[in-house]
Amino acid sequence: MPLVLDPTAQDLLFREARTANTFTDQPVTDEQMQAVYDLVKYGPTAFNQMPLRVVLVRTPEARERLVAHMSEGNAPKTATAPLVAILAADNEFHEELPELFPHFPQAKDVFFSERPVREGSANLNAALQAAYFIVGVRAAGLAAGPMTGFDAAGIQKEFLDEDHTPLMVVNIGHPGENAWFPRSPRLSYDTVVTTV
């Protein structure tokens, strides 16, 4: 077989995993979130820059503030998921770079002295880490519901600051009743991949 990953793991992470739209009441613990992070923190980023920052929304007061900035279709899911995470990019990640990339500490100044360059790099690499995070939530036996339909400026003002850009909001929990639509079709290999 071309894949060495166990078929059960393939199903857990990709083939049978789905974006859940409803959840049971079963809580998601901090212990689970720490285990997810301690797995996916090893996913690669450019210069090991690790720009992803996560805000776990646990209090009813914070949940209410978040729901107010979600799109109409996403608000009910965001209001009822056991746990909701705001995933953001840290545009000032370069401050940690000498610690994170010790064999070339000059990278901070050589490559990332300009804010627009940092923003572009932070956005790309935080998106990679957001995908690792989704895979990690699934590795914990949980369903993720990633969403990009929200008022980004509102969420940034409520929960972050001008140095942190919200990328997505993720509902996390065990899937409830009618948690998903039928699986939508996927583009074929021949549509996506060309060889030169």
Place this chain on the structure above:
Amino acid sequence: MPLVLDPTAQDLLFREARTANTFTDQPVTDEQMQAVYDLVKYGPTAFNQMPLRVVLVRTPEARERLVAHMSEGNAPKTATAPLVAILAADNEFHEELPELFPHFPQAKDVFFSERPVREGSANLNAALQAAYFIVGVRAAGLAAGPMTGFDAAGIQKEFLDEDHTPLMVVNIGHPGENAWFPRSPRLSYDTVVTTV
């Protein structure tokens, strides 16, 4: 244990997987790449938009054209990896949306009629798919070497068109001698995650 994913799979995909800088001569087959794609195509994207496009660089002539646009540090790796993939975002992904998101075919016009909106969405979601792709390469028992140090305009002109934006170039193969530096440190959970 908080994670249900088998520890062997955790190691394969994250804990022991590394970004390889050298590779053996063992080839990477089209069968392997098809298996990788057929696994990671199920990773979620907004509106199931699937904007990632992949160019596999197999001929010596194409390899030479690609190496010419890589940064000085990345050129030798790109020249010697068994297989190199250019990962790009399709900014005209909305053309496929009625097929990919059949329960709301109006999404193409309601949300994605403006090119800047499509570019932003394509960049974020293709980056998610790039991360799924890296995980998938590891699921095939291969090492990935993702790189963002290249002349993007040059690669776009040589291998793509104005509707496709290069995101990264990935070396793929079995790790060779001295394939990596010691693992760099990672940010702690408490640095990355806050709770409100």
